[in-house]
Amino acid sequence: MNLRDHLLARIRQDGPMSVADYMTECLLHPKLGYYTTRDPLGAQGDFITAPEISQMFGELIGLCLAQSWITQGRPTQIALAELGPGRGTLMADMLRATHTIPGFHDAAQIFLLEASPALKGIQAEALSGHIPQWIDSVTDLPELPLFLVANEFFDALPIRQFLRDGDGWRERLIGDGGQALTFGLGPNTSQVALQDRLADTKDDDMVELCAAAIPILTVIAGRIATHGGAALIVDYGDWHSLGDTFQALRAHERSGPLEAPGQADLTAHVDFEPLAIATRAAGCAHTRLTQQGVFLERLGITARAHALTKSLSGSELEDLIAAHRRLTHPDEMGNLFKVLGLYPSHAAPPPGLEP
Secondary structure, eight states, X not given: OOHHHHHHHHHHHHOOEEHHHHHHHHHHOTTTOHHHHOOOBSTTSSBOOHHHHOHHHHHHHHHHHHHHHHHTTOOSSEEEEEESOTTXXXXXXXXXXXXXXXXXXXXXEEEEEOOOHHHHHHHHHHTTTSOOEEEXXXXXXXXXOEEEEEXXXXXXXXXXXXXXXXXXXXXXXXXXXXXSEEEEEEEEEOXXXXXXXXXXXXXXXEEEEOTTHHHHHHHHHHHHHHHOEEEEEEEEEESSOOSOOOEEEETTEEEXXXXXXXXXXXXXXXXXXXXXXXXXXXXXEEOOOEEHHHHHHHHTHHHHHHHHHTTOOHHHHHHHHXXXXXXXXXXXXXXXXXXXXXXXXXXXXXXXXXX
């Protein structure tokens, strides 16, 4: 049985499913899920992330977190963590860039939150000179100062979608369209989590909720508030969710999210405002939401690119110039991707970000 048939059978038995349930099944089904059965990254995969575009991204992220470690007094034991580490490229670049910082590697215990068995093996190979530990939940992180990065992690968490209907909301559901899956709408209901959105939406506006993100942020922010550290949340999205951002990517091309369940990456834009609210509720400070291009320029990506060009020529030089543009230019990833920094209220924010 393929995943589409499995989902149709479930719907015929239990009724239409939420977009969140659909995403969870498509991405994490133990035998048929997208992340559990393949390496989705790179030219041969379905999408490419910033660390795979250029080493500069991971180097600057690593140096940013290391500087926060220095300004917080160089604690002798820390958790250096990544959520959704892909191929391990980002962590490998972070570690390479920080290996000359006295005491940083000695203090760091590396933790990786990863659900894909296929990617865990690739990460182990990428980090073969280190001793990473894989965890199943952020609650598994030790009670230590936490220095964490989550790049394109929150966009893959399951969302629910709601359409404004008067003073209520109708949930977008996925049902049985015969031999195919189809979208529909549930009944008009009140939604406590969306009460504040009645003021800035109108009929037929769509709002997305990602309930799974809040417990994760609460734990991370709580660790940092209690023990110190810093976190960098890097993803595409904005401060306020509005509109349908549910999307599928297959072989680097957009496709319909219901077309090939289990065969395409499913994501949605991140709504950063609830993440910031959860951060404050946990007693942790957060920075302003900053465009990725601005953040990387503040950290010195252009100077780093110039340094790298000295040893390059021909196609390698052209690739570096293209990578710099893709990461920073407003028409590429520079404006679409945003950065939210977390830090203790008594400490300075991570470099490149403002309170």
